[in-house]
Amino acid sequence: MADVLTETVLPEDLKKFEQIYHGQLYKNDVTPKAQFDYAFCLVRSKYPADIQKGIALLEDLYRTNEEGQRDYLYYLAIGTARLKEYSKALGYVRSFLSIEPGNQQVMSLEQTIKKKMEKEGLMGMAVAGGVLVAVGAIVGVGMAISKSK
Amino acid sequence: MSTGPYNYSYIFKYIIIGDMGVGKSCLLHQFTEKKFMADCPHTIGVEFGTRIIEVSGQKIKLQIWDTAGQERFRAVTRSYYRGAAGALMVYDITRRSTYNHLSSWLTDTRNLTNPSTVIFLIGNKCDLEGQRDVTYEEASKFAEENGLLFVEASAKTGDNVEEAFLETAKKIYQSIQDGRLDLNAAESGVQHKPSQPGRNNLSNDQQANKDNCAC
Numbered sequence A: 001m002a003d004v005l006t007e008t009v010l011p012e013d014l015k016k017f018e019q020i021y022h023g024q025l026y027k028n029d030v031t032p033k034a035q036f037d038y039a040f041c042l043v044r045s046k047y048p049a050d051i052q053k054g055i056a057l058l059e060d061l062y063r064t065n066e067e068g069q070r071d072y073l074y075y076l077a078i079g080t081a082r083l084k085e086y087s088k089a090l091g092y093v094r095s096f097l098s099i100e101p102g103n104q105q106v107m108s109l110e111q112t113i114k115k116k117m118e119k120e121g122l123m124g125m126a127v128a129g130g131v132l133v134a135v136g137a138i139v140g141v142g143m144a145i146s147k148s149k
Numbered sequence B: 001m002s003t004g005p006y007n008y009s010y011i012f013k014y015i016i017i018g019d020m021g022v023g024k025s026c027l028l029h030q031f032t033e034k035k036f037m038a039d040c041p042h043t044i045g046v047e048f049g050t051r052i053i054e055v056s057g058q059k060i061k062l063q064i065w066d067t068a069g070q071e072r073f074r075a076v077t078r079s080y081y082r083g084a085a086g087a088l089m090v091y092d093i094t095r096r097s098t099y100n101h102l103s104s105w106l107t108d109t110r111n112l113t114n115p116s117t118v119i120f121l122i123g124n125k126c127d128l129e130g131q132r133d134v135t136y137e138e139a140s141k142f143a144e145e146n147g148l149l150f151v152e153a154s155a156k157t158g159d160n161v162e163e164a165f166l167e168t169a170k171k172i173y174q175s176i177q178d179g180r181l182d183l184n185a186a187e188s189g190v191q192h193k194p195s196q197p198g199r200n201n202l203s204n205d206q207q208a209n210k211d212n213c214a215c
Helices: A011-027 A030-040 A048-064 A070-084 A084-097 A104-119 A122-149 B024-033 B071-080 B096-100 B102-112 B135-143 B161-178 B201-212
Strands: B010-018 B045-055 B060-065 B088-092 B120-124 B149-152 B190-192
Touching: A011 A030, A011 B071, A030 A048, A030 A070, A048 B135, A070 A084, A070 A104, A084 A104, A104 B024, A104 B045, A104 B135, A122 B045, B010 B024, B024 B045, B024 B088, B024 B120, B024 B161, B024 B201, B045 B096, B045 B161, B060 B161, B088 B161, B096 B102, B102 B120, B102 B190, B120 B135, B120 B161, B120 B201, B135 B149, B135 B201, B149 B161
Parallel strands: B010 B060, B010 B088, B088 B120, B120 B149
Antiparallel strands: B010 B190, B045 B060
16 A cells, blocks of 8 residues: 555566466567566566566567557656656656656656655755765865965 | 654555446546546556545545556456455446446456455446436446445536545445454555554654555
């Protein structure tokens, strides 16, 4: 019980769809559906390695299967956001919205990602980091000036 | 952190299910935003919404999982049924096929939820009386035979939308009061937040942190 970025897949579900995918892989005949279903479970795992794998499967689908592009983009955004790769996640959100502007579900995901960034202080850190660089630059310039005197 | 004391004492998990295009997301949107989404694209996987309501003086947070109706998502969205305290099963009164598929949705719900899960049948789009394809009486009889709550609603006008979500919560709350719903069971779909504002702040924060780590 949480939201789209924190709820996790049931281990038995992950296993079930993994078996279907591997069964097809063994026969060298993987359907986009089996690959998507497995990836859908992987990106909702609590283990980052699973999420990585899910993202790789979705990227592959995105390149090779024209039909489900919006599904792949959406879950690529979810997967990368769960790995805290927020700028990537927001990139997928923007790509989606450029194709389908005003999509409520995706706009709500964008809000959830931004809220999470805020909560983790990433917005703040970015600002603080910028200030530090600026202070460093001023000190550096000051030192250079004082040395040159 | 923005987590102060909780301003609600329970969390209820809901799912919304039913055929593609019956208006599940529009019902959710009408309930959470009080607005009608005129042009509603197909949901991808699942969508999530929340709203805090009040039942018998208790604040309750509804966590609502709105599932995609497209057949290709059916296998993967089944996992969201688990631990739902309430299930809103939706059909479109202007499309008979969406009504005919209800028994299949009901079978899934019964198999994947627990006996105390409250199932509410919603006949959506009741503003389109002229295009009606399923009578009120027929659906009402189906609901009665299967022990479901039932209402005809319109996500467009907002008619009965609030009622459906609130009645479900009342029924769940009643089950808790009667002791029919075990709060300690992991699958009950209900979380109790026994916090009094201004007290137990420490334990609240710990609880909140626990929530954050997705365990």
